Amino acid sequence: MSGYAALLRQELSARNSAFAASQRLPHVSSYGEMPVIVYGPSFDLRQHGNFLEATYRAILSRPEWKCRLDKVHSQAARSLPRAERSWKELDSCMSSDALLMNIFCHPGVLNSGVLASLLGVALGDVPDFGFKARVPLRGGRTDRTEIDMKLGNLLVESKLTESDFQIKDAGVVESYRDLQEAFAPESLMQLDGQYISYQLIRNVLAAHALRLAFCVLLDARRPDLIEAWYAVMKCVRISELRTRYKVLTWQELSKAVPPDLQQFLDLKYGIVPTGICPSKLATAEL
Numbered sequence: 331m332s333g334y335a336a337l338l339r340q341e342l343s344a345r346n347s348a349f350a351a352s353q354r355l356p357h358v359s360s361y362g363e364m365p366v367i368v369y370g371p372s373f374d375l376r377q378h379g380n381f382l383e384a385t386y387r388a389i390l391s392r393p394e395w396k397c398r399l400d401k402v403h404s405q406a407a408r409s410l411p412r413a414e415r416s417w418k419e420l421d422s423c424m425s426s427d428a429l430l431m432n433i434f435c436h437p438g439v440l441n442s443g444v445l446a447s448l449l450g451v452a453l454g455d456v457p458d459f460g461f462k463a464r465v466p467l468r469g470g471r472t473d474r475t476e477i478d479m480k481l482g483n484l485l486v487e488s489k490l491t492e493s494d495f496q497i498k499d500a501g502v503v504e505s506y507r508d509l510q511e512a513f514a515p516e517s518l519m520q521l522d523g524q525y526i527s528y529q530l531i532r533n534v535l536a537a538h539a540l541r542l543a544f545c546v547l548l549d550a551r552r553p554d555l556i557e558a559w560y561a562v563m564k565c566v567r568i569s570e571l572r573t574r575y576k577v578l579t580w581q582e583l584s585k586a587v588p589p590d591l592q593q594f595l596d597l598k599y600g601i602v603p604t605g606i607c608p609s610k611l612a613t614a615e616l
Contacts, residue, residue, distance in 0.1 A: 332493055332554045339364060339424060339491045341551075341600055346423035348611040349598050355379030360409045367423040368403070368410055380421055380428050382594045385436045395435060398427070398459050426490035429580065429599065430478060430547070431459065438588035445586040448578070450543060455482035463536035466507040473506075477533055485537050487529060489548040489555055490580075495562075497521070498528035506531075512538045517565040530562040534575060543574040549601070550579040 346367035350357040356372065357379055359365035369379030378386050378399075389395045403410065403417040410417050420428040434457045439445060446453045461480035464472035479486040489495075503525040509515055512535055519526040530546070537544035548555045559577045566572050584595050585603035595601040600608040 334552050334554045335491050335493050336364075338549060338551050339366075342423055342491065343367060345598060345600055345611060350379060353379065358411050358413070362409065366409075368417055368421045369423070370413065370415060370417075370421060378421075380423060380425070381432055382436065382591060384438075384590065385432050388435045388437050389431060392435075395431070395459065398431065423598070424491045426488040426492065427459070427478060429490055430486070430488040432594070433580075433583065433587060433591065434479065434481065436588065436591050439591070442586055442588075445583065448583065448586055449481065449484055449545065450576075451482040451484050457481045461485065463533075463540065465532060465536045466539050467505050468507050473532070475532065477536060480542075483542050485533060485540075485542050485544045487533050487544075487546045489546065489552065495527040495529040495555070495558055497524045497526055499524055503528060503531060506535050508535050508538055512567060512571060513565050514567055515565075519561060527558050527562050530559065534562070534566065534571070537574060538571055543576075545575070546577045547583070548577065548579060550581045550604070 343365055346357075347359070347365070349355075350367055350369065356370045358368050358370075360368060371378045376387075377383055381389065389399065399418060399420055401419045403419050403421065419425060420431070422428070433439060440454055440456065443453055446455070458480040459478065460476045461478075462474070463477050463480075463485065465475070466472055477485050478488045500520065500523050503509065504515070509531075513531070518531065525531060533544055533546075536542075546555075546559055548559075556577060563572060563575060566575070580595070580599070580601045581604050584592055584601050587595070592602075596609050602608045
């Protein structure tokens, strides 16, 4: 894990420990040297500590969003205390998918003209989470990986504390049909027969094949991921494609969201608009 990722995980751990205590939210801490705060739903299932109340109600109201809450936490058996309810991936305070849904499922966000303009999407576009892009492979096949979100004509990859954009064997990456057309593959970074930043390469190819735009959402406290983004983008052959690809930070987005969501992002994640200092620790009632 990069130093930047470790520092951000440390901050989120401290923030969420204080946040959960101040809000009296059901939660546990993972085992290990750096605990991860993992939340559960309230007894009546109407609230969930990892989500702003208005956002959680909106998620529950749409079956296609609600089903995203059911993905089982892959490390729960060895890292979390046992519970009557099985732990889910989006219970974790480190989940970039939970952060993504906290923002884009909020009732006031989809009707924000400022946010729509910032992202280059139409007002009222409804997010599709876990979008199956079916990126073309050689021989007429397609891949089966998911992209975090599709919003109108925009594909979105979200990152928070993940260490990188993953690496993948050269044979897998070179099986994509449009690799040679979209990239100068010899310029893409490789290490020991594996391509660096595989997720970025795949998502660029998805946007190219579907004629969509592509955006990476990440934290301004992760300059390592921003650097990885530019390392991939400089290898894109077609200038028109580069105009459809962008990187934005959660901090840039936070200035365009409703006040209740701004406070939630500040207290729980330390995410605030550029130029504003985040709260020291969560103490306020939401």
